[in-house]
Every structure is written in C-alpha cells, then in structure tokens.
Amino acid sequence: MEFDGTFTIEDVSAEEVWLSLSDPHMIKRSLPGCQFLTRVEDPDEVDFEALREADTDEDPPLLPDADPDVVKARGFETGQHYAALMEISVGSVNPSFRTTVTIDEWDFPAGGASGQGEASGSSFEMNSRMSITEHDxxxxIEWGAEADIFGRIAKMGQRVINPVANRVVNRFFGNMEEQLTAVADEDSDGLRDRIRGMF
Incomplete structure (x- = not known):
C-alpha cells in the first residue's frame, strides 16, 4: 500500500519545522497512539516490556520552552534506531504494535526511515520519506510511505486502512502545527532567528 500527501503550515520557517520533526520527544507527543519512542542500539534486540516499564510520562521541555541547541543535539541522525509502542484502532481491532525504526537518511531538508512492527495476528513493514519546502x-511538508501489511489487519483491506492512516497523519501534523504556532507566538528572545541559523 502507498500513502502520500502534502501538509502546509503557515507562518513558519523550514528550519523550525525540521527541528521539530527531528525531535523524538516532539514526535512522541504529536503521534496519536505513541506510548513511547526510545533510541536503541540494536533493532533486533529490543525488550519492549523493559522499555515500557522504564518510560515515564514526563517528557523534557519541547519548543518553544526548550533550548533549540538541546533539541538539535537530541535530534534524529542517519543510522540511528528507535523502538516505539503504537496503539492504533483499525476497525474493530485495537492492536499494540511493537515497532522498530531505522533513520535511513536525515539531512536538512529531507529524510527517510524504514521500519517494521508486529502485534497479535498482524504485522507491517514500511519505508517513509519526507521533504520540506519553504515558500512565502x-x-x-511532502510525505510518503510504502507499507506492506500482513495478517488480520491486512484482511480488512484498503477501504478500512486508508481512513485510519489519513486520520493518524492529519492528527500528527495538526499537533505539530499547534506546537509550531506556539514557537511563532513566543518569540520574545529571538528564538526564531536562532533556529533559522541552525541548518
């Protein structure tokens, strides 16, 4: 299955969007159903139960409250691996996907990642890409993903899966937009100028 689209955020810079989309804590906060998103060394040796127990609900400060240099330092880099627990309702099924993701390429203003996940009776493999274009x-944000879905969820077909995917994507970018609007509204110390010069 293929999914793609373009999401527009007004009154922001490409650097602000890139910094936010590079922050694992911002992604976790913005992505519906994401219980945790944690960097791991080996995607083939992940103890999801231990990660769930170690996770706390307290995220570090995000933009605009966080120091942009701190956000940049903790951001995604090519070759990193992450583990995530995702809970997404698909029709009458409410699976918790144990997911591993590899950052295949991450270089302003474009990036890509690949991953896989599994839940009871279902699994998926995916490749995703994103690029940012600034205009007046x-x-x-142009995004796309190719996914192979197997098992119980795959049997539901694209008519069920597509609306769910669109709902998740729209809520994700909507949450990102809300946070970026806060950056624009809270610019008393030149935060936006600092971010613009980072990439």
Missing amino acids: DGVD
Missing part, C-alpha cells in the same frame, strides 16, 4: 506563506 510558510512551509510545505
């Missing part, structure tokens, strides 16, 4: 009114 703001930023366009």
